[in-house]
Amino acid sequence: MSAPKLSPVPSSQPERLHIFDTTLRDGEQAPGFSMTAPEKLEMAHLLANLRVDTMEAGFAAASPGDTEAIRLIAREVRGPTICSLARATEKDIDAAAYALEPAQRSRLHVFIATSPIHREAKLRLSRREVIQTIERCLKHAAGRFDEIEFSAEDALRTEPEFLVEALSCAAQNGADVLNVPDTVGYSEPDEIYRVFADLVEKVERPDHVIFSAHCHNDLGLAVANSLAAVKAGARQVECAINGIGERAGNCSLEEVVMALQVRADIFPAVSHADATQIWAASQRLSRMTGTAVAPNKAIVGKNAFAHEAGIHQHGMIADRRTYEIMTPESVGVPGSSLVLGKHSGKHALSQRLAKLGYQPDPDRLNEIFAQFKAAADLHGEINDADLVAMMEGYSASGSQWTVLRTELRTTAGRKPKQFARIELEHPVRGRISDIASGDGPVAAAFAAVQRITGTDVDIISLETRMRANGSGREFVADIEVEIDGRRYSGRARGPDIVTAAIDALLFTLDRGEAYDRAEANQPTPAHAV
Known part of the structure; x- marks a missing residue:
């Protein structure tokens, strides 16, 4: 099976940025985020709706359960390329090939560590032995997958000249994607930019081979680092819904996709993801894993399109563009929310009451506004139930019961x-x-x-x-x-x-x-x- 070329579009247009989703593999590895095979399949369909280019469905050699989950997804999900992770061993590659057999389009994601600390403390291999392992495993994988991706684990702590050598070796032995992971979230945007720019210039590779960024969030820089890599020439970003993953997590898919969309004026590449499917995938993953998204999380947090300050609310009522750089509908959120609290003004209160079917006269509105402010000082956020209770005299829940x-x-x-x-x-x-x-x-x-x-x-x-x-x-x-x-x-x-x-x-x-x-x-x- 020959590996098709991942050629960029002509330079007169923005180049294609491939979205590689690892929610089901790296995301699931985080403590407390394990999913059953049916849950993985459900998420895989949501990711297909989102139009990710590649979904990493699991790590076939990790367990029989992971193998069967990958086979299930490969058999039933169409659209994205289905991928399995594998260590640089024949056994892992064989497991991935078996798991991906039913896939419409398959990718092997094979990795080996290249940094000194990993080579010496974990692998106990010399530089030469690492190169030999790369050659051997890629020859074993040749012709068995539609695409092959090679990752140099802990690339950002690898000697620059050896990283160039390892990636060149992978490209010359059949790798279509060269992944440069910041495995421990160690880097920062300027450094990432320099590394990718250097690799784009120096790595010997066929024209179709693209670079990929896989950034972890240990210093809170995963998204910034991934976007810096895109500016320097990366044409694939590896990410996860809600940013889930090992330790502090992975680069957030929703943040990368929307950054590229909102700031298309400054980025040289564009994704083909359907951003309107982001909210549904985020919400389902949150419920599936039992882990709530932080309220202030960009794009998908419940406060991402919520406004409490009176000045902001007045501006939003006049023209939502005053305080929103994207619409909630653009990511599938039902709508903006004017959060009523102690900072809110009478304009926002009057609008919310109107939506609830109330149109009090000025004196009654002043009375309700005073009650509202007193309740907000005591409770913080005031919701519809509280307002109904103020207007109707119902129970504390706002219900007639x-x-x-x-x-x-x-x-x-x-x-x-x-x-x-x-x-x-x-x-x-x-x-x-x-x-x-x-x-x-x-x-x-x-x-x-x-x-x-x-x-x-x-x-x-x-x-x-x-x-x-x-x-x-x-x-x-x-x-x-x-x-x-x-x-x-x-x-x-x-x-x-x-x-x-x-x-x-x-x-x-x-x-x-x-x-x-x-x-x-x-x-x-x-x-x-």
Whole structure:
């Protein structure tokens, strides 16, 4: 099987930057991020939707499970090139070849360390022995894959002249991509630029061979280093969704893709990734691994398109370009968010109330604004549930339902069961209680609430946390649910985790009912203000 050439486009146009995604390999190696084969397949389909050029599906020789996951992805995913990592040994290369057999297009990613510390402490090989290993393994791989990528592990701590020699050897023995990893996140942008510029000039290689950057984030410079490499001539960047990976992680795919898109005026290459699929992939990975994305994470953090300061909110209301260099829709985010807090002004409050169906007169708005400011000083962020509660006098969750009592019980034995007795009060239906069981106290409580309210919802995510306030502490619950194919989210506070979670669920149920009423053009509860 001959390796096709990865030729750049004519120099009159921006060159093609290949996106190599390693979420399923390097990303999964991070503690706590392991995925099952079905989960890997689901993520692989999302990555295909994102139009990454190559996805590293795993490390075939690492385990039988990894081999089967790669074969599953290779068999069922079309579009991207499917890749397996391999050490520079015949056994690893054979394992990769078997795993990639069903692939529409396959790539071997073979590596060996080249730095002095790795050669001496880990490999116990001389320079000459490393070169001989590169020659031997690439000859063994020849003709068995559509593409071959060679990585010089710990390249940025390798002697410059030996790095040139090792990469030249790989290119002359069949490698189509030469990867230059900053394996331990040691470098910085100026140094990376100089290294890549030197390699582009000095490495002897066929015209189709491209350079790749694989940067780790130990010093928080993975994205900056990768972009510097692109400026110096790299035409592939290796990255992961949400920047997951060993130690402090890998270069973030979403940040590289959007940096190239937003600043196309300064970068010499462009990716063909579909940025509108970024949000979906990021959110699914976060839920799959049980690891939330930091709120201030670029592109995909919940605050990335959120604005609290009154000056910023006023500008956003007038023209979103005042404070946004990209639209949330460009990365698949549902929309910008004006976060209401103590820094927010009356313009933002009035706009949010209007979206909730309220149009208070000036005196009522001033009254609500004073309540809002007092609540913001006490709680920080104020959400829709809080505003509905201010306008309607509902419970703390913003729901018409009030939680009167929660009782939790667990049976003894080898397989204990959790039960919850919940008592709610409704202004029309009065007091109602019910008992239900579930896998855990919150699940049992949710089951009882759904029986009481007569609803059937799918819980997409639930996040709870404790925070200090002026009178001690409170618990905050953020929930996302799906009702009849539509998703709703809500937040509530409570004296304990279960009560806060129940109130958050009740608020989302009310939002779903309100949407149904509006869609059916039925009258909504009086908003006479």
